[in-house]
Amino acid sequence: MTGSAAAAASHSNAPSLRRRLACFFYEGVLLFGVLVVADYLFASLVQQRHALYLREAGMAFLFIVLGIYFGWFWSRSGQTLAMKTWHIRVVTRDGQPLTQARALLRYVAAWLWFLPPLAVAAWVGVHRLGGAGTAALFFAYLAAYAVVSKLHPSGQLPHDLIAGTRLITWRPAS
Numbered sequence: 071m072t073g074s075a076a077a078a079a080s081h082s083n084a085p086s087l088r089r090r091l092a093c094f095f096y097e098g099v100l101l102f103g104v105l106v107v108a109d110y111l112f113a114s115l116v117q118q119r120h121a122l123y124l125r126e127a128g129m130a131f132l133f134i135v136l137g138i139y140f141g142w143f144w145s146r147s148g149q150t151l152a153m154k155t156w157h158i159r160v161v162t163r164d165g166q167p168l169t170q171a172r173a174l175l176r177y178v179a180a181w182l183w184f185l186p187p188l189a190v191a192a193w194v195g196v197h198r199l200g201g202a203g204t205a206a207l208f209f210a211y212l213a214a215y216a217v218v219s220k221l222h223p224s225g226q227l228p229h230d231l232i233a234g235t236r237l238i239t240w241r242p243a244s
Contacts, residue, residue, distance in 0.1 A: 084225035085158045085239045087216055097152035101136070108135040137177050144173035149240070159240035160230075168235060176233035183229070187211040 112131045116124050143150040145168050148159040187208045196204050219227050226236050
């Protein structure tokens with residue numbers, strides 16, 4: 071067994087939910103900067119003078135930027151910057167690195183974290199729920215989605231099951 075294969079075998083356990091959520095929130099902090107720069111670039115390119123001008127095109131642009139960010143990191147090293155900090159790596163079910171196609175599938179499937187509560191809020195009407203009600207709905211769904219990993223034997227989340235991937239604890243060999 072090679073050194074890297076031995077390291078992978080000895081560190082193939084799933085990270086705890088607490089570490090995953092910490093990584094999730096840290097990723098959000100890092101992505102805030104990425105999205106601010108990308109949104110500024112889009113606004114400059116289309117000479118946006120009002121926030122609602124080409125709003126849907128701007129959202130599609132940011133969706134693509136996020137897809138490139140995650141797809142590049144996941145297919146290159148299996149780790150984003152936040153995942154490196156928390157020693158988490160994404161691999162296929164059999165422990166292999168992700169292809170760009172699988173990374174893209176995982177990115178699209180990961181929107182299950184966000185789309186259902188946003189769809190419910192849009193259907194009910196955000197104005198009826200109010201800011202606090204929308205936030206409560208969103209965080210309750212996120213908590214329920216995260217708890218699903220406790221029910222799965224290998225501790226994986228639904229989007230990993232859909233994409234055929236899994237998260238592992240990964241500490242590089244010294």
